[in-house]
Amino acid sequence: MKILIDKYGRKIDYLRISVTDRCNLRCIYCIPQFGVLQTREEDMLSIKEIVSFVKVASSHGIKKIKITGGEPLLRKDIVSLVSCIKEIDSITDISMTTNGVLLKKYASDLKKAGLKKLNISLDSLCSDKYKEITKIGKLKDVLTGIETAMELEFPQVKVNTVIIRDINFDEILDFVRFSTETGITVKFIEYMPTKNSLDGYAKKFVSADEMRFLCSEAYSLLPAVVDGNGPAKYYVIPGTNGTIGFISPLSCKFCSDCNRIRLTSDGRLLSCLYAQECVDIKDSLRKGPDIDEVTKLLYRAIVSKPASHSLTVEDKQMDFCSMMRIGG
Template sequence: MKILIDKYGRKIDYLRISVTDRCNLSCIYCIPKCGVLQAIEEEMLSIKEIVSFVKVAASHGIRKIKITGGEPLLRKDIAALVSCITEIDSIMDISMTTNGVLIKKFASELKRAGLKRLNISLDSLCSDKYKEITKYGELKDVLTGIERAMELGFSQIKVNTVIIRDINLDEILDFVHFSTETGIAVRFIEYMPTKNSLDGYAKKFVSADEMRFLCNEAYSLLPAAVDGNGPAKYYVIPGTNGTIGFISPLSCKFCSDCNRIRLTSDGRLVSCLYTQEWVDIKNSLRKGPDIDEVTELLFSAIASKPASHSLIVEDRQMDFCSMMRIGG
C-alpha cells in the first residue's frame, strides 16, 4: 500500500469532506453581501460517490474524517453517509463541524449512525449578538442542541469561536466560564481575511496571544493535551473541567504539521484551505469509478500541497465562495 506523503514529508491521514455549500445562517464573516452562488444539486457528489472516494483514500492511509459544509445537516442523507463511512474498517475516527442549529433534531440519528465527535460553531452567548452575527440564527436552538448532544454521550464536543474585536472579544471570558460549567472545550480562532471581511480587517483582528493573555489574567491556564485532529493549543482551567484552545492560522502558522486534504461538495480535491488550485475528481467518480484513475488524481492533489499557506492580508485573501465550499 502506497501511503499519502507529500513532497515535504508530511503524512496525510485526515480528510475533510464538505457535503454541501448551503447554509441556514448568513454569518457576517462568511457570507458576502451579494450572496453566494451555490452549486446546483446535480453537481454535488452523491453518497455513493463520496464513499467510493473515501474507500480509495482509506486504502492509502486516510484514517480520520471530518464532515463539514456549508451546514452539513442540511443534507437529508447525512446520517446515511455517516453510517456508510463508519463501515469502512480502516477509518478510525469520524466527526462533524456544524453550526448547531439542527443538532437537537439530528443528534440521536447521527449517534446511532456512528458519529463520534462534534465541533459546533458558536460566536456569541448573547442572543441579540448571536442574531446580529448570524442574521437568521437563534441562540437557544444551538444551546439546546449542545445539551442534547451531551445527554447522548458523544465522545467529544467542542465549540469553535471566531473572536472579532468590537464584536465578541468582550465575551471571551464568558466562553471560558461556559467551558468550566459544561466541561466542553472551547476553541478560540483568529479572524481570517476573506473578500467579505476586508473593511477594517486589521482593527478587528485579535491574535491568539492577546486572547490567551486576557484568559490568563482571569484564570491560571495550564497547558494540556487534548485528543483531536486540529492545530489548537489547549489549556485547562485548574480546579474545573474547563478546557480552552487557541487556533492561530495567521499569527503562528501550523502548516509544518498539516496532515489534511479536503474534498468539496462538487468534487474538487483541495490540498490547502488557502490555495487557489484543486484537482477535479467528480468525472472520474461518476464514470465507474475507475479506482486507478481516482488514485492517480488523489496523489496528484497531494503532490500539489504547498509547504505553507499564502494567506497575506495585504495582497491575497481567501475567496469566500471557496471558503463556503471547502468547509473551513
C-alpha cells in the same frame, strides 16, 4: 496499507469533506449579504460518490474524516453518509462541524450511525449579538443542540468560536466560563481574511496570543493534550472542568504539521485551505468509479500541497464562495 506522504515529508491521514455549500445561517464573516451562487444539485457529489472516494483514500492512508459544509445537517442523507463511512474498516475517526441549529433533530441518529465527535460553531452567548452575527439564527436552538449532544454522551463535543474585535472580543471570558461550567472544550480561532472581509479587517483581527493573554490574566492555564485532528494548542483550568484551545492560522502558522486534504461538495480536491489550484475528481468518480484514475488524482493533489500558505493579516485572497464550499 500505503501511506500518503507529501514532498515535504508530511503524512496525510486526515480528509475534510464539505458535503454542501448551503447554510441556514448568514454569518457576517462567512456569507456576503448580497447572496452567492450555489452549486447545482446535480453537480454535488452523491453519497455513493463520496463513499467511493473515501474508500480509495482510506486504502492509501486516510484514517480520519471530518464532515463539514456549508451546514452539513442540511443534507437529508447526512445520517446515511456517516453510517456508510463508519462501515469502512480503516477509518478510525469520524467527526463533524455544524452550526448546531438542527442538532437536536439529528444528534441521536448521528451517534447511532457512528459519529464520534462534534465541533459546534458558536460565536456569541448573547441572544441579540448571535442574531446580529448570524442574521437569522436563534441562540436557543444551538444551546439546545449542545445540551442534546451532552445528554447523549457524545465522546467529544467542542465549541468553535471565531473572535473578531468590536464584535465578540468582549465575550472571550464568557466563553471560558462556559467551558468551566459545562466541561465543553472551547476553541478560540483567529478571524481569517477573505476578499469580502468586514471593512477594516486588520483592526478587527485578534491574535491567539492576545486571546490567551486575556484568559491567563483571569485564570490559571496549564498546557494540556486533547484528542483531536486539528492544530489547536490546549489549556486546562485547574480546579474546574474547563478546557480551552487556540488556533492561530495567521499569527503562528502550523503548516509544517498539516496532515489534511479537502474534498468539496462539487468534487474538487484541495491540498490547502488557501490553495490556488484544485484537482477535479467528480468525473472520475462518476465513471464507476475508475479506481486507478481516482488514485492518480489523489496523489496529484498530495504532490501539489504547498509547504505553507502565504496569507497574512493584510491579504484577502479567498472569497466567500470558496470558504463556504471548502468548509474552513
